Amino acid sequence: MDNPVRELARRLGENAEAVCRHYLSNGRREGHYWMVGDINNAAGRSLYVRLVGGEGGRLAGKWTDAATGDHGDLLDMIAVNCAHANLGETIAEARRFLSLPPSNADTQGPCPLRSRRARAGSAEAAVRLWAASKPIAGTPVRTYLASRALRRGGDLPALRCHPHCYYRRSEEDGTSVKPAYPAMIAAVTDLEGSLRGVHRTWLDPARSTKADVAYPRRAMGHLLGNGVRFGLAGEVMAFGEGIETMLSLREIAPTLPLVAGLSAAHLAALAFPAPLRRLYVARDRDAAGLAAFGAIVERASSVRIDVRPLDPRLDDFNSDLVRIGRQGMTAWVRRQMQPCDAAHFLAD
Structure with missing residues (x-):
């Protein structure tokens, strides 16, 4: 111009x-x-x-x-x-x-809008969405988490809320699906803490559940090797797939550093922090979860990291938390952890 x-x-x-x-x-x-x-x-x-x-x-x-x-x-x-x-x-x-x-x-003659669109699913688009989101206190995200028995205090810096997050309708969605819903936005970060992507969970605030859409969860950005982190890396950590799964462990082990890989494939590829010496893997009870655990064990053997499984009683740890309660889940997990770790991390 x-x-x-x-x-x-x-x-x-x-x-x-x-x-x-x-x-x-x-x-x-x-x-x-x-x-x-x-x-x-x-x-x-x-x-x-x-x-x-x-x-x-x-x-x-x-x-x-x-x-x-x-x-x-x-x-x-x-x-x-x-x-x-x-x-x-x-x-x-x-x-x-x-x-x-x-x-x-x-x-002057015609001139089109000079806006420029970030490539869909790119890390740049993820950074912009994260910047436009806000802390979860008092939002539908906090209400949704409470409905899943996830009530432990703290504002969870890895999670934010976007009140009007765009949802791209798929062929499986009906005509009643709206173009935007409130969404839980999770930061996907690398070992240095840099934002590499985000994970979105669209919500129905009227029912405190996930939105009634074909794909209520989607991630974008550079995901491989990175994850959603709760707590700083340490010598003892736990990896798992879903955000709700790892937050369920946080309910009974609030100081244990946790990382959600978001899928079985990404769980298997999570990068190991330098201080890590013993890793608990929260396995979902399916073939993909078992395969991811095997891949982690194979990778960890070359760097002398002790890998141990944490299995839920039901299909995943959030189901355990909701259906058998915090006390019952704590007792179940205690049996699977090293006694020193159980004494250090599990809440009374």
């Missing part, structure tokens, strides 16, 4: 909050950002607009929609919000808002 138009975008950025209050009136300011549902002014928190400039050349007025990957400047936002057919209409509207006189640029 030519310099006059860039100058106009800069001036809009200098008045970013006023622009947002006018065109994105259903949002609100949170710190240095304006948060709203989308570029069409829906209620929510998916789209965020930077209100002040920052280090590294970050400019006020730049926006990102974490649910779709779209991003742009305030001229782009005005163009979509006002459904303009060409750039000239957008320039005229921006100059009117800024109380500037008309210019020759107002007669």
Whole structure:
């Protein structure tokens, strides 16, 4: 674009909050950002607009929609919000808002929206979705976890809530499936703690269950070798598949470092932290869980890590927690752990 138009975008950025209050009136300011549902002014928190400039050349007025990957400047936002057919209409509207006189640029021809979409399922899209989510206290995520008997305190930094997370409908979904639901967003991190992806669990807040969709769980980003972590790595740890499975162990062993691999295949490939010397593997009672355990044992033998299984009484540890209770589950797990580990990690 030519310099006059860039100058106009800069001036809009200098008045970013006023622009947002006018065109994105259903949002609100949170710190240095304006948060709203989308570029069409829906209620929510998916789209965020930077209100002040920052280090590294970050400019006020730049926006990102974490649910779709779209991003742009305030001229782009005005163009979509006002459904303009060409750039000239957008320039005229921006100059009117800024109380500037008309210019020759107002007669420019058509120009498409300049937003750029992060590749679906990419690590970049995962980072944006994580940034647009919030802590789980007081959200449908906390209610959902409580319904699964997961009530231990703490805000669980590895988990966040997105109140309006986009759901891509599949062929197996019915026509009643909505385009977005509240979702539990889990951070998938590497051994250094860097965010490499996210896992989404879409929820039905009216029933405190997973949403009634064909695929209520989906992950995106770089997952292989990485996982959802609860606690810092140590000499003794536990790996398992599902988030709820590992949080169930956290109910009875609150200080035991835990990692959820999210699937049997990813569980088998989880990277071993340097301090690890004894690893408990929470196995699901299926063929995939047994195969994952065998793969971990084979990998661990070359680095002298002692691998031991932790088997549930029922199909998984969350079923154990819900149906036999914390005391019964503790007694069952105690039989399978080394006495020193049971004494150190299991709650009384």
